[in-house]
Amino acid sequence: MEQQQKDPMERIREFSKEARELQDDSMDFDASSTEARLEQTLRELQARVGEQHAALDELRSQANGSLEAAAHASDDPRQKLQQLIVVKDAYQRLKPTATLLPAPKSVLPALLAARTIQRNVQGTKEAITSTQRQITRIEATLRREEANLHDANLLTQAMESRIERLRVQHEDHSHKNPAQLARELIAGKRAQREGYDAEMQHLGEAMDNFINDYLAGMIAAEELGGPVVGDMLDVEDDTLAAGFTKKGRAKSSKKPLSTKSRQRRIDQIWGSKAVVADDEEPPTEAEAADAEMRQLLEDLFATLIGPGGGKAYYQLQKDSATSRFLVRAKVAQFHPKDATKLRLIDFGRELDD
Known part of the structure; x- marks a missing residue:
């Protein structure tokens, strides 16, 4: 039993050894041997070329006429028959000639492959x-x-x-009289108007919150010589009170302006339109910009729904950061020939008439 188990193992080892030897033989490349085989193949090819040149020279020496004339069939029947006999004789001589093949050790087949x-x-x-x-x-x-x-x-x-x-809708209308259709149409228009009013109120509240929380401070900063709206997002009251340099940078707030100087500056820029009671504090720069934005929007809306409609312009009292922001935001547009006139863009029409 043990002898029967050893025989297969021995055969497997012998097969593995023979396969490894064959693989080593096939992968054994000797540079000197390969160079010698290349030189031998080159010599064989050169010898074959020499033989072909010699045969061509012999053929030229034996030719009675020109090779060009012999290569084409003659118009003379007798000459043409002679040419055919020569060609037949040449084929008969070449037929028993063995085909030239490379030597067994030649590398020419490998190069061609x-x-x-x-x-x-x-x-x-x-x-x-x-x-x-x-x-x-x-x-x-x-x-x-x-x-x-x-x-x-x-x-x-x-x-x-x-x-x-x-x-x-057509099937529904076909079963109703004109009075019912009129009542439904009126009810639908009323509901649509109520929806528009509610949406307008919601958008108005959102706009008020945006102006109060974000936009007023940025407009005040631009009006005071600071960065344009959008470049400085969070603008504090202390920053507005300190002001900005000629390069648009915020000044240090270590030495803030006095209340009178600050109020005088607000009056010069935004005016003293708001009447302030004695027990109330004067408005800040952001509050003044907020009031200006709301007043300008009201004036623009009044002009839009006024006699001139969407073609009428509102006459600005002065150039301000508020009007410039509305133009940059594509909410309003200046008159093409007069930058002191402004109107809201009617989004239901073209930008320019």
């Missing part, structure tokens, strides 16, 4: 590059067509939904 493989690899690489470019173009076209198809499907769904709503 390497050249063929190299050409095939280069052609495959070029084909891969060309195919990749085609795939890129096709993928881009496919994505574009898929986007167009998606848009078309959305449009189709919207149109189908609209058609279905119109059909249901």
Whole structure:
């Protein structure tokens, strides 16, 4: 039993040893041997070339006429028959000649195979590059067509939904008299108006909060010579009280202005329109800018809904950071020929008439 188990193991070891020896033999490249084989192959090729040159010279010496004339069929039947006999004799002489093959140890077959493989690899690489470019173009076209198809499907769904709503509405209206339709239309318009009023109130509150919490301080900073609105987001009252340098940087707040000097500066910039009671504190720069923004918006809205409609302009008393901000925010626009006139943009019409 033990002898039977050893025999397979011995055969496996012998097979592994023989395979390793064969692999070593096939991977054993001797540089000197390869160079000698290359030189031998080169000599064989040169000898073959010499033989061909000698045969060509002999053929030229034996030719009675020119080679060009012998290479073409003659118009004379007898001369043409003679040419055919010569060609037949040449084929009969070459037929028993053995084909020239490289020597068994020649590297010429390997070189020819390497050249063929190299050409095939280069052609495959070029084909891969060309195919990749085609795939890129096709993928881009496919994505574009898929986007167009998606848009078309959305449009189709919207149109189908609209058609279905119109059909249901038509069927509903066909069963009602004109009085019922009029009452429903009035109720719908009233509900729509209430919704618009509620939304306008909500947007107004949001605008008031935005002006009070963020915008007023930034407008006051720009008016005082500081950065434009948006460049300095959090503007404190102490920063506004200290003021800004000629380069637009905030001054140090170690020596703040006195109350009278600060109030005088506010009156010079924003005016003294607001009447302040004796027991109330004077407005700050941000509060003055807030009041100016709200007053300007009210004036612009009044001009918009006034006799001139959307074409009328409001006459500004002076150039201010408030008016410049509204223009930059695309909320209002100056007159094309007069920068002292301003109006709100009617978003239902073109930007310019």
